[in-house]
Amino acid sequence: MYSKLPQVGQSIFAQMTALANQYQAINLAQGFPNFNPPDALIEFFYGALKSGMNQYAPMPGYLPLREQIANRMYSRYNKTVDPQSEITITTGATQAIYSIISACISPGDKALILEPAYDSYGPSVLVNSGIPIYVRMDEPSFDIPWQKIKDAIQQNDIKVMILNNPHNPTGRIWTREDYMKLIEITKDKKILFIFDEVYDALVYDGKKHISALEFPEFWENSFVCFSFGKTFHTTGWKIAYTIAPIDLTNELRKLHQFTVFSVNTPGQYANAKFMEYDPDFINGLSAFYEVKRNFFLEGLKETNFSALPCEGSYFVLAQHENCVNDEAFCHHLVKDKKVAAVPISAFYHDRYDPKIIRFCFAKTDDLLESALTLLKE
């Protein structure tokens, strides 16, 4: 049968959620909160529906939302961006990344991807007849493997690098020195960067997310992707944004206009109103999720799991002495313990298995507690 992506199956997140439903298990697999967004945000959405904001939004996005985003980028990252020409609202970061890759990758172009990696990167490169060059981060530290990256860049003509910080699934974050290293090893190359920063508001222990936007060295060659799904507890609204200089933004929009054209109007309106109404909501997210992270990590100590450090995102990686195959182990967990997790082999193109699994702690305390009780048994 014809297939452009014969090696690609159903996403692990959909698979694990289906299994969680089938076995009536607690779903700590797919990354989404099990609680509602703030009431005011919902009211703004409802108000938009009632007041007739039900037709196409402008192709690049509802302008007041782009203006709010520009304010946020300035106050958070000291970066001035033009809402008209440098911000595009997308249907989630997944669509942004797909459209950017389609806009940048021609047949035979190489894209460097650090693994473990969010599962859409590789297939998005492949479907555009690009060549993913995978570089593995070594477990259990998952430090950025600078020497391997340097070697890969020397041995390959890399067109695009896709980088994710805070990192899913490892929870690692970048330091200023990491960015300086990247600048140093790429300075003589013409590489386009896709910085996936969808978890930018979720960094813990008093640390601050450092965005690629803070480095003028990257600006001309970079797309920086963020997502409201993570910041407003609205993964199902699929509203995100990409920031890039005008030339790159124009290239992204050429694809964006033919993949989605524009993102749902009431959701964009609601996000804009909410950012104006409660500009500090986003700043409070780290404290909000840090409590959950700590609760979950403390609870795991009473189980036979050992957790790896989590500096950002809403994921915790864990090892277990009985885990000899992470996929089989996750199947056992969901079926017999009624807790769903994600095997991180799914984040490697060759299904490399570090025997580590991922839990999502973006859940209410009672659900986390119930999950921990089941995991203790």
Ligand code: PMP
């Ligand atoms: N990048 C990473 C690293 C993610 O974990 C996710 C999904 N949560 C996305 C991109 C996609 O975000 P969205 O839901 O906005 O499409």
Ligand code: GLN
């Ligand atoms: N990013 C989410 C995760 O890592 C899931 C996104 C999706 O289901 N496509 O769990």
